Amino acid sequence: MLLARRSPSRNRRLAARVRRRPAHRRRGGPARRGINSVAGGGSLILFPTLVALGLPTVAANVTNSVAQWPGYLGAVVGFRDHYRGQRTRLIGMSVVAVLGGTAGSILLLTTPSSAFDTIVPVLVLLASLLIGFQPLLTKRLKANETDGERRDPVWLYVVVFLACVYGGYFGGALGVILTAVLAVGLGRLKLANAIKSLLALVTASTTVVVFGIFGPVDWQLVAVCAPAALVGGYLGAKVATRIPSTPLRVFIVVFGVAVAVYLFLRS
Numbered sequence: 001m002l003l004a005r006r007s008p009s010r011n012r013r014l015a016a017r018v019r020r021r022p023a024h025r026r027r028g029g030p031a032r033r034g035i036n037s038v039a040g041g042g043s044l045i046l047f048p049t050l051v052a053l054g055l056p057t058v059a060a061n062v063t064n065s066v067a068q069w070p071g072y073l074g075a076v077v078g079f080r081d082h083y084r085g086q087r088t089r090l091i092g093m094s095v096v097a098v099l100g101g102t103a104g105s106i107l108l109l110t111t112p113s114s115a116f117d118t119i120v121p122v123l124v125l126l127a128s129l130l131i132g133f134q135p136l137l138t139k140r141l142k143a144n145e146t147d148g149e150r151r152d153p154v155w156l157y158v159v160v161f162l163a164c165v166y167g168g169y170f171g172g173a174l175g176v177i178l179t180a181v182l183a184v185g186l187g188r189l190k191l192a193n194a195i196k197s198l199l200a201l202v203t204a205s206t207t208v209v210v211f212g213i214f215g216p217v218d219w220q221l222v223a224v225c226a227p228a229a230l231v232g233g234y235l236g237a238k239v240a241t242r243i244p245s246t247p248l249r250v251f252i253v254v255f256g257v258a259v260a261v262y263l264f265l266r267s
Helices: 002-020 028-052 057-078 087-110 113-143 154-169 174-186 189-214 219-240 245-266
Strands: none
Touching: 028 057, 028 113, 028 219, 028 245, 057 087, 057 113, 057 189, 057 219, 087 154, 087 189, 113 174, 113 189, 113 245, 154 174, 154 189, 174 189
């Protein structure tokens, strides 16, 4: 009875705490969805912009990959608390990401540019659709989430390697792919999201080294776009907390599909 009489006051104190929280913390769910839309769509917006500026598709892809690199740093810093106790796992998966990113980068640079021109509309369309279906995918993965640690299956490292090969070759919506794969393999969506950010950074860092040495990078455009990616990532997170995620996601998907059609007709 004493507990029952004290419950209303506890509820009032809890409600007061919630009201005192900053608005961006109370809107955490929609904000994160908006930020994911911004992060996933950034490369899809910059790539066609570089093509429109007159760069060949391969040069635009490499320049885009190098310019986007600073934007990955903020996400890793934001997830730093989730990396505690994950040292062995992070080292193993980072090695896999380096190998995959290297393989994808070399594949891009050693295959004919005509092959990339043929496949890039499909990759842009795939990336756009993945961003569009991300909420449904996240909902399904969260429903299958498990508690506690479990042994990493071998297949997980194989699929992460293939995803990072894709990331080194093109990279659009790599985060969505890695989140889905890691969530299935680890059974923990929050941990998957954190590790995804680190693996995306490792893959991007690998491509920066390979493309920086061997690729046709337009460094003048990188000098403009890289700071813009860093500032844009910060401002994008701020904006994403203030606007609904659905219109933002719809814009990115529609834009990506239009770019895919343009690239298909162009090739």
